[in-house]
Amino acid sequence: MSLILLVEDEPQILRALRINLRARRYSVLTASTGQQALDSVSTETPDAVLLDLGLPDFDGVDVLRGIRASLSAPIIVLSGRSELEEKIRALDAGADDYLTKPFEIDELFARLRAVLRRTPAEPPPPDPVIGELTVNITRGTVTGPHGAVRLTPTEWRILKLLLAAPGQLVPRLEILREVWGPEHEHHGNYLRVYFAGLRRKLEADPAHPRHLITEPGIGYRYQP
Incomplete structure (x- = not known):
């Protein structure tokens, strides 16, 4: 059973995605702030991350970089930001996919299945x-x-x-x-x-x- 880290600060969206993930037999770890997300990946190793960029404490792309520095698992960005520059910025920072809100739930899970099928990347190097x-x-x-x-x-x-x-x-x-x-x-x-x-x-x-x-x-x- 794959473990998914869901990072979302909107309670209703967080609840809806958590229910849908569990209904599809994923284990779910949640975070509603950037700091919670970074703390989570320091103690857990999720198989994939669903990351909202509009977080209350840190810029979402900075959180993305922080997660990518310690985690090789795929990261799908979920964002209301539809500008091309924002997508490029997130992908350059380490995202594997980018889905603009609002999105169809079936499309999200198709993308999640796709990134989970990919060959795992090399594990991150040990701490200096x-x-x-x-x-x-x-x-x-x-x-x-x-x-x-x-x-x-x-x-x-x-x-x-x-x-x-x-x-x-x-x-x-x-x-x-x-x-x-x-x-x-x-x-x-x-x-x-x-x-x-x-x-x-x-x-x-x-x-x-x-x-x-x-x-x-x-x-x-x-x-x-």
Whole structure:
């Protein structure tokens, strides 16, 4: 019996879809906010996700990216947004299908059966490790033997760029553009300050880092 994660903030729609899913012998896990959806995929492994984009707490596409970062199962977006740009944005973020509201229930289940028939994708990679610390990108946590390590939002943005390309050089200009914007490309001092802070928090020996490596004059690298 397939387990479906249903993410929908409208109670009537949630109830109707849950009833229809159960009538077709699917197991159903529900969430009415983006945070509940992200929490669900951190503890459960649904076989497919039905995701409404109009959530009350987070942008639906950000939730989609978060789910996709930790789950290889197919995701069908259910949305009242019919613009082509919105569909492209969702598909680029990791959706497998996109169905515009209102929709016919039979069409939804035909699409669900279709994505469930597809060959499963490779399982997501394990959480990145920095020494004795484990980084959960989806939940935004760093934990180790002594508990949680708190990072600032800017430190998180920098760290995620490096973790997305393990072992690869990330040019300093790319980090400056992605984190602060193109107008800050000449502010290399920002990176020196923030990398010093990240190493103090994440490296066992900040003066001799083994994981957050500087390539002088070029950029930075996360070495697993």
